[in-house]
Amino acid sequence: MEQGQKIRGADAVIKVLIAHGVNTIFGYPGGAIMPIYDALHGSSVEHLLSRHEQGAAFAALGYARASGRTGVCFATSGPGATNLVTTLADALLDSVPMVAVTGQVSTSVIGTDAFQEIDMLGMSLSCTKHSFMVTDINELIPTLYQAFEIAASGRPGPVLVDIPKDIQVALLEYKTPLLAVLPEPWHDESDIVAAKALLHAAKKPIIYAGGGVGMANAVSQLREFIKVTGMPSVATLKGLGSITIDTPGYLGMLGMHGSKAANIAVQESDLLVVVGARFDDRVTGRLASFASKAKVLHLDIDAAELDKLRLADVAIASDLRQVLPEITQSLDINPWRDEVQQLQVTHQRDYDCPGELIYAPAMLKRLAQKLPKDSVVSCDVGQHQMWVAQHMWFDRPENHLSSGGLGTMGFGLPAAIGAKVSRPEAMVVAVSGDGSFMMNVQELTTIKRRQLPVKILLIDNQKLGMVKQWQQLFFEERYSETDLSDNPDFVRLASAFDIPGRTIDKACEVEAGLDEMLNAKGAFLLHVAIDYTHNVWPLVPPGAANHDMMDETETQI
Amino acid sequence: MIYDMMLTVHQRAEVLERVLRVIRHRGFKVTSINMQVHENETSMVDIVVESERAITLLSNQLTKLIDVVECQVLPSQIENKLASV
CATH class of the missing domain: 3.40.50.1220 (TPP-binding domain)
Structure with missing residues (x-):
């Protein structure tokens, strides 16, 4: 760029991302972020279009967690921005570096309840490590640089940068800012x-x-x-x-x-x-x-x-x-x-489960044995998540993606998408439950769009399993709203997104089912029907000490 | 317990919201507040808060805020380190 040449704020946003080595952005366009999407069009940065802003941002988190790099997502103002809130909170509780860029209505109409206006800066205060609203074009580039620095330094976390539309179209001369590096803690x-x-x-x-x-x-x-x-x-x-x-x-x-x-x-x-x-x-x-x-x-x-x-x-x-x-x-x-x-x-685990039915812990142990080295497993939240944690093993933390702090159902599928984008050479398996899977099921389209070979192991007990387990153990078996027996036909559902799949429901089918999933060329959904009576054991009851664990016979050890 | 805190903060429009949100969320109640805007792009906020919890539980969280330059708890008011949680 020639000295003194001016570009739009939107173009500067893309340039700052490129300067930070960002090669993929996850997002969803809308009115107040259109100039930035216009600047993105034809740039060297790839954009993965999700079908919901939460899906985009969880993909950015999966990208970040599987690679250690900072994830970046875009959303428009109003509903686009509010759809990010859960993901920002997830990133905050699990200390994941993420920069979320949201469009905002023009500064002249902020505070007038304009179309798709919400006070995103105010909303971000409790769910980000830090947040900015840019109201001066001269602050745009330094703010974005600062956002990347804050997201990744010290204890990492999510940073939101809210950019009004008039700032996106205002002109500026691109200059790399000089930033003070945040001080590192030191010890005596x-x-x-x-x-x-x-x-x-x-x-x-x-x-x-x-x-x-x-x-x-x-x-x-x-x-x-x-x-x-x-x-x-x-x-x-x-x-x-x-x-x-x-x-x-x-x-x-x-x-x-x-x-x-x-x-x-x-x-x-x-x-x-x-x-x-x-x-x-x-x-x-x-x-x-x-x-x-x-x-x-x-x-x-x-x-x-x-x-x-x-x-x-x-x-x-x-x-x-x-x-x-x-x-x-x-x-x-x-x-x-x-x-x-x-x-x-x-206290070795016992994997012996007599009968024909599939015992999820044994299946997951088998999956861990079969996975190629350096595979990524992305979990959703619930019983299957705990079974993965108990019965699978990982060579490094980047290979196990799980919404730990916030415990967000719907995390697993989009996070697996982001992981596959950041580590295309790795086998990526989303292990989900029938409750969680439906929370971001629209992201199957994202898999189809990009032809991502993400494997989906869907463990289905037709229940909101973990809540059901607690109702059984601590609420006198009063099963309030945890029945999911009206689930869709998951294999047919996947098929509608051109994703092949099969259902297994017998222990003798596990071996062939896992092999088919892992050996499939592209994406594959293995739908595993399990008995709803299987619970996660052992368990420390609420309010108990950790040595007072319950096991399957409901006696304390 | 009653604690008197003196914060030095960046002059950003939302800084007081940030500080007050953390105070509330971490279990403290504001009983008095006074803010002075300085010419050097910082402001001083003198806040008196009340809680059964130890003040370090709050001061450590306020110190973490990017826009808080310094968080001082007036020495006479510093209580035991451990919070009653």
Whole structure:
């Protein structure tokens, strides 16, 4: 561009995206964002048209979570923008870097209840890491640069940039802004000394690893820490993949639907090393009883997570990549390691389910065995999500996409689309339930449009399964509005989008069904009918301590 | 408990909304507020809040806001670290 040449604000938006290495945007056009879509037309940036703004933004989240890059989505003002709210909240609770650009009515009519006008800046306050409304064309480029910086730095999160239509068509000279880089947290040497002293004194230490490990790119540092210390470990839903399943002393997921071994070991521990995790209520059960004999060493980049729910003996707000190597040291904890190993043996999962029907945990374990290396599994929310977490395994956190914090049904299918776009070489499987699948079913069109070979494993019990399970266990079997037996014929539904599929309902069909799905050239829907009486076990009942888990016989261990 | 906080914030139209939203959501009630706009693109907000919760639960969240430059809790009012949650 020649010096002094002016371009539209809309063109500047696209240029800023290109400058940030954005190659795909997920979105849906509309009136107040038309200049930006006009600038997009013919540009080098690809755009994946969804059929609902929520589908677009979840695809952007899937793209971000599977690749570690910042996801970008576009929506128009009013309903387009409000349709993003759930996805922004999802990204906030799971700390996913996303930049959402929304169109807004022109500045001259803001505040007049104009057509498709909603105060999106006001609406964004509780569901974003930060948000902007650009009201000065000279602020447009610096604001967008700042948005990318904020989204990806520190604890990542969603940033909204609301751009009125007159700003999109106003002219400006494109200049790359000089930005102050946000300060990184730092820690004192005395913190490290104190942390090492805690580790040295511990007889029964255990690692409780969360989603922060993957977000901080600290997987290799954590694995080295585990290797050198020999410490047993557990992971949260979002931490799955940070520690490989064959790691000695790794007991899988803890918490409400965690493994018995993981929960018992945490309860028995005398030092909890919390790495990028936040004492979520689904993890801790009754907080006062959670690892009550343990001291706490809490590592997290977000200082606001430290001492929020559990007072730490040593708390360090810093980059995990820096802290973990500094506290890595060998420990003398062999008796504890033996005890944990014994726990692991005692509480092995039982996959024996007599009868002809399909047992979802066994099927998912089989799927994990069959998946090629570095595949991505994108879950929806509910019983199937917990079965995936319990019975599948992942080599890195980017391979397991699950709406952890917000628990958003409808996440799985569009997130799988985004994952396939960001990692086209990877096998991507959306594991969904019959309730969740219908929440963003329109995105089957997006798969068709782009001919994306996304595999869909739809586990169907004709119930809103997790709610039904709670009604059965805690609401005296009063099954209020959880029957979904009027579901559509899912295979015919997929077929209407040119996606082949088949239904299986017998255990003997699982092998062939999974093979057909995985070997299909393009997208495929494997519809798996299961018995609605199958529940997720074990379970920490509401208000109970994690060692008081219920198993299938409804007795406490 | 009653806490007195002094915030330095960027002068953005929505900054007070952000601060007040966090105060409410994190379980605190505003009992007094005074804002002074400065010439250097910042404003000072003196806020007195009330809650059974520990003030660090709020001050840590306010500090995280991009438009909050500084969040000071007047020393005499700092309570125990752990929140009653």
